[in-house]
Amino acid sequence: DTAVSQTPKYLVTQMGNDKSIKCEQNLGHDTMYWYKQDSKKFLKIMFSYNNKELIINETVPNRFSPKSPDKAHLNLHINSLELGDSAVYFCASSKRTSTNEQFFGPGTRLTVL
Amino acid sequence: AQTVTQSQPEMSVQEAETVTLSCTYDTSESDYYLFWYKQPPSRQMILVIRQEAYKQQNATENRFSVNFQKAAKSFSLKISDSQLGDAAMYFCAYRSNNNNDMRFGAGTRLTVKP
Numbered sequence: 001d002t003a004v005s006q007t008p009k010y011l012v013t014q015m016g017n018d019k020s021i022k023c024e025q026n027l028g029h030d031t032m033y034w035y036k037q038d039s040k041k042f043l044k045i046m047f048s049y050n051n052k053e054l055i056i057n058e059t060v061p062n063r064f065s066p067k068s069p070d071k072a073h074l075n076l077h078i079n080s081l082e083l084g085d086s087a088v089y090f091c092a093s094s095k096r097t098s099t100n101e102q103f104f105g106p107g108t109r110l111t112v113l
Numbered sequence: 114a115q116t117v118t119q120s121q122p123e124m125s126v127q128e129a130e131t132v133t134l135s136c137t138y139d140t141s142e143s144d145y146y147l148f149w150y151k152q153p154p155s156r157q158m159i160l161v162i163r164q165e166a167y168k169q170q171n172a173t174e175n176r177f178s179v180n181f182q183k184a185a186k187s188f189s190l191k192i193s194d195s196q197l198g199d200a201a202m203y204f205c206a207y208r209s210n211n212n213n214d215m216r217f218g219a220g221t222r223l224t225v226k227p
Contacts, residue, residue, distance in 0.1 A: 033215075041152075041202055043217040055212070090158060092215075101148065102208075102215055104158035 003027070006091050006105040013081060014113055021076045021108045023091030032074035033102065034066060035090040043090070049074055050096070078110075086112045115140045117207050119218035126195045127226050133180075134190045134221045136205030144210040147181065147188045152220075153201040161203070164188065192223075200225045 004025045013019055025032065034046040047066045048055045054066065063079045078085060091105040116139045126132035138147070149161040164172045164181050172179050176196075180189045192199055205218040 041220045043204065043220075045214055045216075048212075048214065055214075088156060092158075101146075101160055101163055103160075104150075107156045107158075109156075 004091055004093050004103050004105040006089075006108050008108060009106060010109050010111075012111045012113065015081055015083060017081050018077070018079045019081060019110070020078070021089055021091075021110070023074050023076070023105055024072055025091075025093040025103070025105075026072060027093060027095075027103060029093035029095045029103070030071060031094050031096055032068070033092040033094075034074065034076050035092065037088040037090060037107070039087070046076075047074075081112045083112050086110055115142075115145075115207050115209065115214075115216050117205055117216050117218040119203075119205050119221050121221045122219070123222045123224070125224040125226060126192070128195055128197060130195055131191060131193045132195055132223065134192075134203050134205075134223065136188045136190070136218055138186050138188065138205075138207045138216075140186065140207065140209075142209055142211070146208045146210070147179075148206040148208070148215075149177070149179070149188075149190045150204045150206060150217075151199075151201045152204065153198075158204075162190065195225050197225050197227060199223060 007022045031050040033048045037043045046060045065077045068074045088107045090107045092102040094102045118137045145166045147164045151159045162174045176193045178191045202220045207216045
């Protein structure tokens with residue numbers, strides 16, 4: 001299936017731990033994103049990245065870092081997890097030359113205890 | 114920065130009836146894209162419909178249509194013949210043609226009553 005996939009779907013961890021969420025797209029897109037959806041369902045972009053440029057939302061703590069081993073992957077690393085990091089994290093991708101539609105992964109629900 | 118406003122946190126509609134979800138946005142740009150995404154309880158974000166700002170004709174996808182008023186910066190979604198499966202959170206989104214940012218509204222939770 002052509003899609004954006006994320007692993008894991010659920011992640012429960014203790015405060016202070018370091019964790020990663022993986023994202024892969026097989027759509028041939030050149031730009032990938034990470035979004036955070038809080039408990040009130042508000043979606044905020046965290047990062048957008050293509051092979052040339054990383055754009056960081058300035059409100060994102062530097063404990064969060066995207067890592068892209070290749071064009072099809074954009075993983076999210078989170079250091080020293082805090083209670084407020086609990087949210088659903090969505091990966092998305094798009095092709096710059098298209099109608100700019102973004103395709104979303106299924107989301108990862110992160111719970112920090 | 115562009116902002117997207119959805120003034121209806123919750124809406125409900127009777128099955129088979131029509132409902133309109135509101136969205137307004139603020140921008141100084143002339144070239145951009147607008148989207149409606151649906152998020153059912155499964156959490157998956159699903160594109161419902163898109164509109165290019167340079168097109169005057171309102172987009173339509175089966176039972177879903179938009180009323181795009183560029184001067185008023187309004188982009189409402191009309192769902193005709195509502196079905197139980199339409200129950201979801203609906204997000205309006207704006208994307209500039211100049212960068213990759215997609216700005217989302219706060220969402221409208223739609224309930225469909227049988």
